[in-house]
Amino acid sequence: MSYLKLNNISKHFDDFVAVDHVSLSVTKGEFISLLGPSGCGKTTTLQMIAGFLEPTAGSIVLDGKDITLLKPNERGLGIVFQKYALFPHMTVLENVAFGLEMRKVKKTERLQRAREALELVHLGQFIERYPRQLSGGQQQRVALARALVIDPHLLLLDEPLSNLDAKLREDMQLELHEIQRRVGTTTIMVTHDQSEALAVSDRVAVLQKGRIEQIDKPFDVYEYPKSDFVSSFLGKTNAFEGSINQGHLQVGSQRLPIGELNLADSTASRFALRPEKIRFCNDAPKLKGKVINRIFLGSQWIYEVETELGEFLIYEANNTHREGTAEGQIVGLTWNNEDLRLIQQEPCRHV
């Protein structure tokens, strides 16, 4: 039973097609991320759901009701804007109570509910301050409280964490996740940050050029990317061309056993292999190469290895009690064949 349904919506700006036949079905209480590079149509899609833009074609159905032509102030959605958009001339409490005031809630009740919403985002002690007296993270929480206090049918988040610094962003990701679980509001978040999308959502929709390339659970989008774009946009990947020949993978002069993968014979296929799936090994390596660069990130090492199949990126967790493999060293590489992904040449058009 889908709660929000986008039926083939499109948005054209003159000749430019920003959103091209996007369909999406969201169940109640779900957290969906629209992920993609800038200009992929994710913000346009969100604005059409919010009602700030009218779709050129298609319809939007919320809880069984067609809202395509409904005015934004009649949709009852909570929106958190990228730059928070708090009202600078109102205190934190007045900001949060504004939506309830518009709904003609009695003063004592609305102040009470606004206070509770601020408690929810851990800002109970700042209610009398003005927005400019708060830090970016705190303003973000006020914006979230203001959107949640009206019990919205949908919570729309427009790049909510992009203005925060890295450390704060990670904390807010966890908190956003926790609050959304607790309140249970159906949420749609727009982001260009893949780790943010993977961290907080139930499902991730990856958009490119106005189309949804893939929509799946975070684990599945990462582990089973359906297109070249998805596999390279989410995390790093080592892609190479090869062909399947009698249960072997032929790449250049290398003939690698693929064993249990059981693929039909084909020519010129693209394969992807995640950097963290590759291990260094001494005996029976599947591939040999020379370390040309390495970076230490604390929790892990990143290696660039020059191989016959091109440059490979390898992540190694920092749990080996030694100082990594030196640059210039010749190393053997291996991986489990089930981690090898065959990538479709053509992105699947409709999901």
Next chain:
Amino acid sequence: MSDKKNNRTPWLLSSPALLAYTLLLVVPMLMTLVLSFRSFQPMLGIQDGFVLSNYAEIFTDVYFQEIFLRTFVMSMLTALFCALLGVPEAYILNRMRAPWKGIFLLMTLGPLLISVVVRTLGWAVLFGREGVISEVAQFLGLSDGPVTLMYTQTGVLIALVHVLVPFMVLSVWASLQRLDPETERAAISLGASQFTVMRRVVLPQIIPGILSGSVIVFALAATAFATPSMIGGRSLKVVATTAYDEFLHSLNWPLGASLAIVLLLLNVVIITGYNRFIERKYAQVFES
């Protein structure tokens, strides 16, 4: 040594400007101040000495009180009407799209490039007994005889508002630039109507601009000379035209000087008081 030199450099560099400022503003003002304490006799002219009679005359004579009252009421009304016209004008301008925005902004501010005298003469042409307004009113049957707005309070007010409204538009425009358009969308998403958005979100954020615009308009209206003298003439005197008449017609320079000084002081008191009020009341809207 070098410290001393550095200390002197800013003064040295700004000395030409300071000199011009002193010669052209401070000295004449001090001379006016001194002049205002001299006495005047119709047969003998200006007398040396120190008297307060000019000020006493201004503060006790009903004639002058009426002129001061008229000046300030008219300036306040001018500021009010400029706000009523200028705020929507600036808001609409700000929401216009690319080519029109520039064109209409130029049209709004363009009159500043034309002399006040020319613009006021334009109004005189419209206001006269055989002027456009009079003819149209008679043609439409709104009036039996010729109507004239010349030498009336309304006429002066209309002309002053026209002359000064660009200053209000500029001031409001500046504060609209600082307004985050997303706050309007945020209010809409929370269920506010367009009218509520204007009243509760946009207006409170541009109030500093409206208030500072009205300070500018008030000050310019209170000291305006060309417009009241051309439209209001002798029969509708304001402080500036009265001072002018004292200087050039009665030749009572000391009284004219005292009028100028009182106008200046009242203006300073009203404007600083108003400014302090704005700053205190709207401190949270101004960026810290």
